[in-house]
Amino acid sequence: MQQKVSMSSLAKMFNVSKVTISKALNDKEGVSEELRSQIKKAAEEMGYRINNAARGLRTNKMYNIGLLIAERYMGKTNSYYFGVCGKMVARLAELNYSSIMETLTDKMENELVLPMMYTDRKIDGLIIIGQLKNEYLRLFHDFDIPVIFFDFYVNEGNIPSIVIDNFYSGYAVTNLLVANGHKEIGFVGNIMTTSSIQDRFLGFYRSLLEHRLTVNYDYLISDRNDDGHLIDLVLPEKLPTAYVCNNDEVAFRLVQALNEQGIRVPEDVSIVTFDNTIYSTLSTPALTTVDNNVDEEINVACKVIMKKISNPSKVYDRILIKSFIIERDSIKKLN
Template sequence: MKNVTMKDIADKLNISTVTVSKALSDKDGVSEELKNRIKKVSEEMGYRYNVLAKSMKEGKSYNVGIVIADRFIRDDGDAFYLKMYQSVVKSLSKAGYYGIMEIINHEQEKNIILPSVIQNNKVDGVIILGQMSYEYVSSINNRGIPLVFLDFYDELLEVDSLVSDSFYGSYILTNHLIAQGHRNIGFVGNILSTSSILDRYLGYYKSLLSNGIPLREEWVIADRSEDGTYIEIEFPKEMPTAFVCNNDGVAYLLINKLKKNGYRVPEDISVVGFDNYIFATISNPKLTTVEVDITVMSDEAVKAIVGKINNANYRIGRVVINGKLIIRDSVKKIN
């Protein structure tokens, strides 16, 4: 079977090889519609980039570093960030890039030991997946390499970021609980740990304010330390009738602890999560939650990093991706 060339693709689409080359290299001069069509046909025909020759010619590696803190790659089965990583790699592949993951441990982050892919100039740009300390991410930013934050943002840095709509998602979750008759509602998550948890807390708080419900500080319960290490959830003396959790994994752990303490879910206490990932469906009962669109977030992050690699002035600011409410079995309607 002969190798497919750009001329073969051009002949099939009745266009010039120059147009094919521009489309496959993500250069200007080709409409997005035609560019996507060319990429689809090239993939169907089995065309493969000569990445080595291309990188030598253009002075690029066509590698993107995907940096993640090891606290997000846990042994308890929560694979949300691994799923997002896989989605990012698929999006990078479609754009003609390879993704190289580097996991950063607590000591590396604390001592500002930068990822080896950056130190050794192995990548054209970096996507940081999940929040890391300001000192660490600012040190990466100071290297001047194209950089995108995925699933978090930092108010102190002007770095492009892609986030789910944590504020509105938590707001509609809390409103759903209130619509089911709940007025004693707690929140589980350390609001000082990540920007997304803070936004989810603020969405919860806004819902309470909008409905004339006072915030009870003893019902805002930490699930982790400020550096992201998970801790034992401590129940208040007086329990609310419902909890808003900052993610599905925490909701799953909370439900198990409630059961061990003699509470029934949702008969005694209702629980909602966030993400609509694996824990939402293996939980008993299945979780009412907000779905995060991982595919759209990954595609937009890759579009941003490729844009920044090709144009030093390319900016997207902070892009917020909407989620949707998924209603299951973990909420009871009360009088």
Template sequence: MKNGVKMLDIATKLGVSVVTVSNALAGRDGVSEKMRRKICETAEKMGYKPSNTKSEKRRIAIPKIGKNVGILTSERFVGARGTFYWELTASISNQLSQLNICTVYECVTADSEKNAILPNMVTDNKVDGIIVIGQVHRSYIECLSKLTCPLMFVDFYDNRYNIDSVISDSFNGGYMLTDHLVAKGHRKIGFFGTLNATSSINDRYLGYVKCIMENELEFRKEWIIGDRNERGILFDKINFPEEMPTAFVCNCDETAFRVISALKSKGVRVPEDISVVGYDNYTVSSICIPTITTVEVDLSRMAEVSVGIMAKKLADPGYSEGRRIISGKLIEKESVLDINGSYSEERSDAV
């Protein structure tokens, strides 16, 4: 706008939220007549001129300068080489800073998570809202759910609690990976991931199961293999079943990388003997030999949506978005072998 007066300026002057100002100026419900008149009079005195541009619509929800948002991540997701969550955290932090919102980062230790000890940023009243990135234990969610400040989850959710969340489309991603293997001729497909460890693993597993069912393939319990302990720490050693499938769907690229390394140590070639797929399209999928076919998570979009929701919640503490699901896409690399025709050849040889 030419005169530079924004809804944020009006909201700051009157000590109300930008949403309240927007509703008042637009004639929407949710604002008392007395407050509506006060807002309209102030807007006129300040020389505010409404804009219909999309960019202005995006700006009206920006909270007041000086807000702080805490970002929490469990220590099990913080690795020496860096993790998927480091990049996601950095993207969210950068986008928050563009809205003049400062971020305070804190790692939740295993003891704090187990004993439901609130982070220092909360007990010291340093933040106005909290974004939790990566799964935390349900007992810790129970503790966080009692906070009065805006709260949201990124890359996980818990159906027991009505807390806003932004997640990747893990169910369809798991289905997509499994269906890709089926299209390449695989009929014996296993899954790597500890069930109930995270909501993402469960959803990817359920997508895998749906694809197995729809294609009427053999489901074997021994082909469902855990990759981490009850604390979420990845196992050092991977135990394979005596009879192996021709392919494995892994719940993340890190696990796929470890599975491929373990197979190589046993003299099993990937993908010549066994195909392996991962999830995330994170760094390890590209440095692995062979490179790992995976589902790419749109980190930038996840961060953008997460920041947008938190901005709205800071402007209006009563705002609720629900669950937002961000679609991913299949990235074909070198870890899958097309074995179409091999089963018919085996049957011909048998005859």
């Protein structure tokens, strides 16, 4: 019969106190990263599991993190945030926290209904994934549990935000098009809906200004209504030589819309996009895209929410995650 693994046995193994073992397993300060890694590895190999229920009785915590996401981000075709949620649940589990995920309907958002996992007092902290309406987000100002925003930010309040550097990413992919000889470049995305789309557009705009190129507003295509729901793409009568799309799914739909009119990618129109999701490789041709470094974004978000739970007075602002471009086959080099 396998011997039960306890903090005491781990402490004897490493010749340290049970307090040190507890700090290492719970990612608390006061333990070197090398020792923390060794303790966690040994605990996992020996089958040690933290009893969150017992731990909760001692600390008056639930050891649950809430994940709140709008229903519109979890549609049949929207894979990005679905994948984010799965990875975030796994990362929190590695950090010995359970997750409770709740979807927010349009009705709940419009009527300012707080998530049930909060009103039922089931969570110690909350991660809001994807931008919601400002009126709803104001509910979380001066909240009584820690809250962070994932993949968006707002100017109101003092809630930490974990985002990729969308401005620089938009700037960099537009520079790539210009470097390939493109001077007439359009943008696909409703810039009134999310901070991510706005910053990607502003980076696109900055690149055009820097290269003394004109922003032709006839080339702008909206991809969603003001409530954030995707709409059909309406192509302009005259097309640019290239488009910057605000995400892979929209770029995939743009390729389809162009093909239906006999317009080829990249022979007639080049496309760059963001997120490096399955849509960027399902497309023909495969799309040049920005990889958001989402694993690092998730890792930082999980660590920040846990530190806020341990020390609610700790202040964080907007944390930017560096992204990178993956070049594929959707850009034509012009003379």
